[in-house]
Amino acid sequence: MPLDLSFTEENYLKALYHLSDGSESVNTNAIAEHLQTSPASVNDMIKKLANKSLIGYKKYKGAILLPEGKKSALHIIRKHRLWEVFLVEKLGFKWDEVHEIAEQLEHIKSPLLVERLDQFLGMPAIDPHGDPIPDKDGNIKEVIKACLSDLPIGTKGILVNVSADDPALLKHLDKLEISLGVKIEIKDRVDFDGSISISVEDNNDQFISKDVGKFLMLTVIE
Amino acid sequence: MPLDLSFTEENYLKALYHLSDGSESVNTNAIAEHLQTSPASVNDMIKKLANKSLIGYKKYKGAILLPEGKKSALHIIRKHRLWEVFLVEKLGFKWDEVHEIAEQLEHIKSPLLVERLDQFLGMPAIDPHGDPIPDKDGNIKEVIKACLSDLPIGTKGILVNVSADDPALLKHLDKLEISLGVKIEIKDRVDFDGSISISVEDNNDQFISKDVGKFLMLTVIE
């Protein structure tokens, strides 16, 4: 059932999905930036995908996912996130080590494999970064998240997402014993540099920089 | 440590390994046949791999794996076979459904993944087809495959092939719970008619006729 797309085509569709918040059209340059390639290459690929009716495109007006393209993108994201769960839960990888490998595994094509993997993992709802895993029909339950640095003092929440793959950041969080699922309370803010005082799992307060706070997404519980 | 080879280069090295029994040089046409491509393409790739010192090549004299190329080939084969074990043991695939998927998975590149997978699977010695899995240094214990009726009493092996498709035979095997991949031990032989007493998966002994034994190919494991 899934279309026979090239590795590269799949990556473009995925990029388009990630860049289109809601359903706005996406700039050529934004895609080029995201995929670390040239705008000219993006332009070529956009035309190709538009010819296959996977995306909508009008000259100079950017690209937008069409239903078929969105379905494909969600299928790739499903595979990516399931493999991340596998790598962490079954093979003992840290959550900051799995992205690159899942980038490769997400392109494996097999009608049966994904569903068997899903069963094997117990049909998980979220991946190790707290992102929701689309079901096999492409339905995805978006989680309501707010960035830690945008939340007021006194807020309590569960860390559900770290919106970055930078290993340096993830390693830093590990050291602070900040991992997905922990409860975080915002205790105070420093006027001088915007540093944030937080407690993790009701332990002693510690500071994180404003920049780190920007990448921590919480589900507010209180 | 593993070289950064393309998908295609890896497939050529693997083909070369499978086609070179012992270490004879391999024909251009044989490779083309094996990979379902043209001799011209093979010739191009042979030159490329020879330039990288992965294979030896003299015009009109065929190609032969050099140590580095052989090491790469064995690493790919290791990955292929470990993934086959994963698919059968963990995801419940039948042994005849896994080849195509493993052909894709074998190209996933990660220094850690293969070793973690190996651990997860309990460092298996053979894959579901009874073929040996090279260790991480590329050492491979070549296995002996032979017809059950030619093997001595006391031999243990994995059933890797049934060299007939007579439904009557297959039905008979089904009833005896003899299927591909099962462990069989040869317990005894009857002088009178050559019947063979075997145990399947360490269950109670049962008899098969000499004629049935002729069609069962085992990989000897002990």
Added chain:
DNA sequence: AAAAAAATTTAGATTAGTCTAAAAAAAATT
């Protein structure tokens, strides 16, 4: 509203892997 800046598209090349058709070398047959 014109000029400047930014974004986008086109034109023309490049690389990896492939192909067909023709030429050259090796092997087999007579």
Added chain:
DNA sequence: AATTTTTTTTAGACTAATCTAAATTTTTTT
């Protein structure tokens, strides 16, 4: 030993994905 057949190699071309540099369109600024 000469001829035929088979195998291998070369020559030239094609596709997918990419690039740089130049041209064009849109947006922003003045």
